[in-house]
Amino acid sequence: MSSAVPPETEQGYAPPAVRQFSVFLDNRVGKLHELLRLFEENAQIHLAGFSVHDASDYAVVRLIFSNADLARNMLRKAGYTFSENDLLVVELGDGQSVKTLCVHLLSAELNIRFAYPVMLQREGRPTVAIAVDDHTLAGQILLRKRYNLLGEEDLA
Numbered sequence: 001m002s003s004a005v006p007p008e009t010e011q012g013y014a015p016p017a018v019r020q021f022s023v024f025l026d027n028r029v030g031k032l033h034e035l036l037r038l039f040e041e042n043a044q045i046h047l048a049g050f051s052v053h054d055a056s057d058y059a060v061v062r063l064i065f066s067n068a069d070l071a072r073n074m075l076r077k078a079g080y081t082f083s084e085n086d087l088l089v090v091e092l093g094d095g096q097s098v099k100t101l102c103v104h105l106l107s108a109e110l111n112i113r114f115a116y117p118v119m120l121q122r123e124g125r126p127t128v129a130i131a132v133d134d135h136t137l138a139g140q141i142l143l144r145k146r147y148n149l150l151g152e153e154d155l156a
Contacts, residue, residue, distance in 0.1 A: 015139025016151030017086035018129065019068035023061045024081045027054055035061060038078055045070050048155040049089075049118035049129050064089070064118065064129060066155040087129045088138055089118055089155070091148040098128060104145050110138050120155060 025031040032052065039045055049064040064087070065071040075082050090101060098115070105112060111133045118127040127150065132138040139149055 013140055013143065015088055015135055015149050017135060018064055018089045018150065018152055018155065020085055020087045021063045021071060021075060022083045023063060023075065025059045025061060027057055027059045032061060038074060046156055048120050049116065051116040064155065066152060068152060085131065086135060087131050088135055089127060089129050089150040090142060091122065091150055092126045092128065093148060096147060101147065104141055105132065105138055108137060108141055110134060
């Protein structure tokens with residue numbers, strides 16, 4: 001008797017998640033450079049995306065790396081204050097745009113909390129990181145609409 005493996009359904013689908021680090025910095029000259037320099041000398045990690053949001057006294061730097069575990073350890077060792085959350089990283093193919101991505105998520109009443117471009121172009125295709133209310137539902141919708149979702153292993 002053979003054991004049959006049930007086909008994977010969209011209900012069992014979990015989208016690939018990419019870990020984002022939000023690092024809190026004093027809003028002073030050179031602090032961003034210090035942070036980024038921490039990672040540039042390590043060949044085991046690649047900075048795939050970042051975004052800076054500043055206020056008068058501090059800045060929040062959102063970072064995506066090819067190796068989240070190593071990034072976490074390096075940030076802790078260097079004494080940075082940070083938080084973590086999961087994002088979807090979406091590659092835009094032919095005929096796909098940020099506008100159409102937004103329309104598809106809007107049709108499911110999903111909120112995009114924030115988005116920013118990723119410094120990665122596989123085969124010349126633009127890539128965007130998005131934070132949404134429900135990663136699983138957003139991943140299912142984007143998969144049905146033939147978007148390519150990237151995981152951490154794709155960011156190297």
